[in-house]
Amino acid sequence: MTNAAHFISEFPLPDARGRFGRFGGRYVPETLIPALDELQAAYTAARNDPEFLAELDTLLREFVGRPSGLYLAENLTRRAGGAKIYLKREDLNHTGAHKINNCLGQALLAKRMGKKRIIAETGAGQHGVATATACALLGLDCVVYMGAEDIRRQSLNVFRMRLLGAEICEVTSGTSTLKDATNEAIRDWVTNVRSTFYILGSVVGPHPYPAMVRDFQSVIGEEVKVQMQALEGRSAPDAIVACVGGGSNAIGIFAPFAYLPPEQRPRLIGTEAAGEGVHTGRHAASVAGGKVGVLHGSMMYLMSDPEGQIIPAHSISAGLDYPGIGPEHCYYSTEGMAEYVPVTDAEALDALQLLAREEGIIPALETAHAIHYAMILAAELGTGKTVVVNLSGRGDKDVAEVARLLKGIESLGGVEA
Amino acid sequence: MTVVDKPSRVGRIHAAFERAASEGRAALIPYMTAGYPDQEGFPAVAQELLKRADLMEIGLPYSDPLGDGPVIQKAGEQAILQGTSTRRTLQFVKELRPTTDVPLLIMTYINPVYAVGPEEFMRLAADAGVDGLILPDLPPDQDDEIRDLATRYGLGLTFLIAPTSTPARVQIVTEACTAFVYAVSVTGVTGAREGGALNEVPALVALARQHTTLPVAVGFGVKDALTARKVAVDADADGVVVGSAFIAAVKAGQDLGALADDIKGGCVKGG
Numbered sequence: 133m134t135n136a137a138h139f140i141s142e143f144p145l146p147d148a149r150g151r152f153g154r155f156g157g158r159y160v161p162e163t164l165i166p167a168l169d170e171l172q173a174a175y176t177a178a179r180n181d182p183e184f185l186a187e188l189d190t191l192l193r194e195f196v197g198r199p200s201g202l203y204l205a206e207n208l209t210r211r212a213g214g215a216k217i218y219l220k221r222e223d224l225n226h227t228g229a230h231k232i233n234n235c236l237g238q239a240l241l242a243k244r245m246g247k248k249r250i251i252a253e254t255g256a257g258q259h260g261v262a263t264a265t266a267c268a269l270l271g272l273d274c275v276v277y278m279g280a281e282d283i284r285r286q287s288l289n290v291f292r293m294r295l296l297g298a299e300i301c302e303v304t305s306g307t308s309t310l311k312d313a314t315n316e317a318i319r320d321w322v323t324n325v326r327s328t329f330y331i332l333g334s335v336v337g338p339h340p341y342p343a344m345v346r347d348f349q350s351v352i353g354e355e356v357k358v359q360m361q362a363l364e365g366r367s368a369p370d371a372i373v374a375c376v377g378g379g380s381n382a383i384g385i386f387a388p389f390a391y392l393p394p395e396q397r398p399r400l401i402g403t404e405a406a407g408e409g410v411h412t413g414r415h416a417a418s419v420a421g422g423k424v425g426v427l428h429g430s431m432m433y434l435m436s437d438p439e440g441q442i443i444p445a446h447s448i449s450a451g452l453d454y455p456g457i458g459p460e461h462c463y464y465s466t467e468g469m470a471e472y473v474p475v476t477d478a479e480a481l482d483a484l485q486l487l488a489r490e491e492g493i494i495p496a497l498e499t500a501h502a503i504h505y506a507m508i509l510a511a512e513l514g515t516g517k518t519v520v521v522n523l524s525g526r527g528d529k530d531v532a533e534v535a536r537l538l539k540g541i542e543s544l545g546g547v548e549a
Numbered sequence: 550m551t552v553v554d555k556p557s558r559v560g561r562i563h564a565a566f567e568r569a570a571s572e573g574r575a576a577l578i579p580y581m582t583a584g585y586p587d588q589e590g591f592p593a594v595a596q597e598l599l600k601r602a603d604l605m606e607i608g609l610p611y612s613d614p615l616g617d618g619p620v621i622q623k624a625g626e627q628a629i630l631q632g633t634s635t636r637r638t639l640q641f642v643k644e645l646r647p648t649t650d651v652p653l654l655i656m657t658y659i660n661p662v663y664a665v666g667p668e669e670f671m672r673l674a675a676d677a678g679v680d681g682l683i684l685p686d687l688p689p690d691q692d693d694e695i696r697d698l699a700t701r702y703g704l705g706l707t708f709l710i711a712p713t714s715t716p717a718r719v720q721i722v723t724e725a726c727t728a729f730v731y732a733v734s735v736t737g738v739t740g741a742r743e744g745g746a747l748n749e750v751p752a753l754v755a756l757a758r759q760h761t762t763l764p765v766a767v768g769f770g771v772k773d774a775l776t777a778r779k780v781a782v783d784a785d786a787d788g789v790v791v792g793s794a795f796i797a798a799v800k801a802g803q804d805l806g807a808l809a810d811d812i813k814g815g816c817v818k819g820g
């Protein structure tokens with residue numbers, strides 16, 4: 133597989149002002165504007181530098197284990213009774229999720245820029261672990277902001293980060309989840325901007341983050357093209373399903389297909405966390421239940437009350453527990469380039485168990501949202517079609533939380549919370 | 550800059566700086582979160598500050614204040630919990646307006662403005678008697694409409710510069726300001742800090758003056774007479790913004806008037 137080698141995909145958006153249509157932009161304190169300009173210039177130079185690309189490529193292959201497999205899930209396909217279901221195995225990456233693709237890119241960039249102190253926010257802890265890993269590898273100091281609630285429900289990842297030498301800053305403001313960890317990371321960056329590189333973990337934040345994170349993650353979709361060609365004789369499947377928190381794993385697999393002419397474009401479907409149901413208000417489905425506003429430096433769909441106060445998100449999965457969605461997804465949604473569907477906590481929990489039993493793969497709770505919808509979609513599309521699901525991460529981090537949630541369910545017999 | 554008939558809102562802001570300057574002082578600009586410490590207590594706190602203020606900033610509390618340190622964050626959280634909404638904040642302004650000629654500025658983040666709708670927000674603010682707006686997460690080149698609307702509704706606009714600002718950014722920001730220029734004293738969020746902060750202020754104020762004849766006020770980290778003097782005298786700023794220190798004083802039940810008098814003493818140019 134050569135596709136990751138020595139190039140980073142180019143896309144028509146954002147425009148020169150960092151906008152995807154009206155979405156995106158740079159709504160941040162003025163203190164950060166020069167740093168964002170500097171970052172953009174450094175990133176533009178790096179992505180055109182063969183040496184940077186070769187270094188990233190080597191790490192992705194030798195350290196992460198790319199390309200990740202595109203696996204035909206026959207049992208799942210049979211169970212759904214329709215389209216073939218392929219799983220893009222980002223769960224097999226080193227550190228267990230897609231997050232590492234982006235972290236290595238940004239950490240290499242930080243090193244190039246001479247920044248020795250790295251900060252990051254994390255929800256599920258996967259981005260925190262991936263950042264801590266990249267920092268350990270490249271000899272950078274690492275501080276990770278994480279909400280107190282997420283520290284509780286993702287304790288395995290907290291311990292992993294500590295083992296990797298990262299310092300964890302517990303965030304207790306607001307809802308003590310990903311949104312607040314991101315606020316705190318941005319405040320740190322405003323304060324230490326001259327010495328610090330902020331490795332943002334999803335396709336959110338001020339320009340150039342949504343574009344840069346997408347570019348680093350688009351290796352996923354580029355690989356799918358080559359793998360589909362080999363497996364099915366055509367580069368695009370009929371549909372692609374991915375879960376959406378901020379939206380980085382989804383954009384990584386969508387973007388290489390999204391700008392194709394409509395007749396060549398697969399259906400692109402992002403599954404948002406519907407929590408206890410969009411109608412209950414306890415959810416994290418920003419497209420289904422949100423309105424346009426500004427969060428973390430970017431114009432996007434978000435969950436806010438009529439006066440613009442951000443409403444706490446709710447999801448069973450810490451990585452989707454975020455009241456906004458990346459600006460490029462907002463653009464895809466308004467332009468009809470992708471669809472966004474809500475999937476509830478209960479549906480995700482069932483899908484996690486289904487994939488474990490049918491295929492011997494325990495997915496992350498985030499990813500389970502995509503599995504749920506892929507089953508429905510495969511049945512709907514019918515035989516002769518293909519669906520690719522981005523299997524964004526593995527479920528090790530969630531096992532204790534799932535055991536707690538399923539307590540009393542006999543089939544798990546003997547598992548203690 | 551006073552206008553013949555009724556002073557315009559922007560005129561009122563400029564006149565306040567001129568009056569302080571004519572008295573040999575940098576203008577004292579207190580910040581207080583609307584609805585803090587609670588809805589009943591806020592008007593008295595505001596009046597205590599207005600007695601000493603040349604201009605006053607009223608914070609419209611927001612759930613995710615990226616530019617604020619813990620003191621203003623917590624004050625905002627508390628105010629929101631007690632029901633201080635956008636409309637309630639503007640109602641406070643409406644109630645204060647007949648009692649004072651001190652220019653009243655709303656400081657908030659862009660999301661509450663967009664949520665109500667920029668035009669509706671401007672209309673409501675102008676109606677309530679607001680003189681100007683400060684939006685710390687809106688670099689002026691992100692939104693052209695806001696500036697046109699502010700002009701149409703006669704509201705002054707203040708954008709921020711920071712120690713990291715390049716001359717090109719200072720040019721963009723100062724050109725967009727109509728009320729005054731807000732120079733952020735340090736790289737960081739609001740609130741007091743230890744050590745040798747404020748060292749970068751003189752150079753920043755000087756840089757601003759190369760690009761604008763508008764008043765330049767400095768905020769973030771001013772907490773007492775000493776830090777006020779650094780800003781007003783050493784850096785020769787036209788205004789001194791103080792927020793977290795006043796909120797902390799309210800919280801601790803300290804004498805707000807005495808603290809404001811003390812800081813105002815630090816604003817005297819000769820001293």
Ligand SMILES: Cc1ncc(COP(=O)(O)O)c(C=O)c1O
Nearest residue numbers: 258334377378379380381451525
């Ligand atoms: C496995 C996995 N999938 C998905 C997500 C959600 O993030 P994003 O929407 O940026 O892919 C996370 C975030 O922590 C994750 O760990």
